[in-house]
Amino acid sequence: MDIQAALTLLENLMVEQEREDLNSLQREIICKCWSGQTYDDMEIQGYASGYVKKYAAPNLWKLLSEVTGEAVSKKNLKIVLIELQKRRSSCPEETPEGKEVPKLMNNTHFCWADAPDVLVFFGREKELATLEQMIKQGYRLVTLLGMRGIGKTALAVHLCTRFFGEFEYVIWRSLDRQLPPPLTELLDDLLQVLSDKLQIDNSINIGDRLTLLIKYLSQHRCLLILDAYENLFSSGKLAGHYLKDYENYGELLRRVGAAKHNSCLVLTSWEKPREVVFLERDTQGIVSVKLEALETAAAKEIFKQHNLADEDKWEELIDRYEGNPLALKIVAAMLQKDYAGSVSNFLEEFTLFLGDIQYLLYQQFNRLSEVEQKIMYCLAISQTPVTRHQIRDTIQPQVLSSEMLDALESLRRRSLLETVKAESKALFTLQPVVRKYLNLQFRGR
Template structure:
């Protein structure tokens, strides 16, 4: 039995028990186990904490034990799966279909008739509208972040979560992967892209129409009147994803300030935070509402995840996909572009198209800025206030990290305004802070020098 067959069989067992497919970490544990690797080696390969890998592995063996009907652990998994295959082959030769636990060898109807899966709502009673959700392309490992979001949503029952990060860092890809794994935990799931920037009354009307259709589907014989939005969130377990939330905020202002016509969204988010319900809103964008930071300090059901770049191993996967796996000092290239998937893909495409002459430039720490990468950076820079541009220009001129005192000495910006600008730039993920010092990445430094005259 090859690993692909083992993986498929284990995936079907886990799905039968939990209603979820194997995640990247579980697959890595199975692969390492089949190769005879210890947890220490598996953790090193996927850049994950060993104790966390052991914990996930222990839960995985427990699930497989219950499905296979015998005690499964890391040491006996290989032999147990072989016994299972031999047993199935023997029974198939006799014309039988063997059921072990809730798993059957045909790979279908993994739960006994008329007994619903307690982890997965009945498909007839769930109502999903993911027509605006982008398709998931290549997904590079974000296991810790996935686990964090799952824990907030499924274990802590968070009512409001902001997923933020600089353009191209992979926020939407992470959210799509998350939704694919947890959507069956909810009665209603809807993905709304705010690129059209609907007003709050328009947005609420669309949601109410979606939820009322679900309610009619659930009780078709009842002529039910449309309810206020919060009532649907209380009555049903709903997950609402708002992508490109930054479209609600003003350009030319500090991060998170609503445009006048979208100020009413503030009341919606406060209502979601204050009123008891069983639903969750996931906000995705370059910026988050200012009030979320204040609310978060008072309420554990409000969370913010600011997404950083990929690690070296995941970054190398991107380079490998673009035929650049063997370039020298690939780690330095990944670090130079902050592990940003979109930035790496843009530079990798340029390197691939132009060949060795461009690769040689990397030895001199040259920063390549392809035109499509400039376009991406332009979109985010165009949202900056004049105050933020001044501060970013100062940081671009400083070749090393600089502290607040030095920034004040090198400018005429009042201290209060300077601190506000630094806070806003930090929320946009455009600057980095190390202790009391601030700096910007090489890519942003070079682009700021071009755009702002730094």
């Protein structure tokens, strides 16, 4: 659905309900929200951004909520209209009275106030098709894995917009906070939503709270998203070690993954939880999906949005950044600002530009154990993929084989390690952006 189709849908709804047409300001706000602009970014001739944000936009969302029969906001505008278009396409447009608009969904309850705005989404059709099939097959626990910026959260948001008609409840909870909520707090929150304000006795232990949660997940079909699950893990240790007092989140995954119910818990994480590793081996309905590079066609859409020049050079730039969507957006914005959009001029001057990407990599690298950091530096200075034995011989002081295996497996779970097979051997290497970052860090030591 493009913006013109969205405006046409709204115009038809206004006519059906005998309301006045949308004015030019309202149409402009809708177009700019559709393209992903914030209120502060909106430049509408004759109107200050403060007026748009405080008065015009709230009045518009109120109007559209009345017209569509759903609570419309800047955050869910695209979701509401896409699903409404689907339902109007599959249902008669008019009742015998000729006025009633089909409802958006069958009593689906949305609880995702802290979900991010993702109004512009590129590609990932293969991953979405895979997830759709899993949902239809009744998968209970799905983990979306990948490096920072690869698009896990955006994919999870789009998953909600595409398949929420399958669920009675769609609940989004972000763990991307300096201090994530204790499990008891999260469980009480979920139970209140699913039980229509059930008051939880503080004396009830976590096990009983989890039993209640499983009960409601069985009674209702729910899509529950826990975003940024990696924030529950500690730094300086191998992947999957929980912070102190957060270890009981592992029990949440074990119970939800092992029990029979009608719902689906989706995690997004840099790191693969150990519980997921064990559940995948022995339990059906549990799966991890690692996000790889964005498809070339979808990556090019990012460059089109930033009006970059030299389209014949775009693929080279995409390859250098391994198709990481966030990295491509950061570089594209820089190119537009400092190179007048010329990809050719940039490629002549730079091999790789990191900019704000360095901070993202710093966050991820800073979590590694000492052995993992040594392995990463070893791989960074090697120009070709190397074997495990070559890594061990390079690290000083040397580590035990068992420590090496544990660290390599941990780096895999963190999506930081690239593995290449050659002549029945496993060779290890890094993505170019990660290698560039580590070489800069190494020189700064």
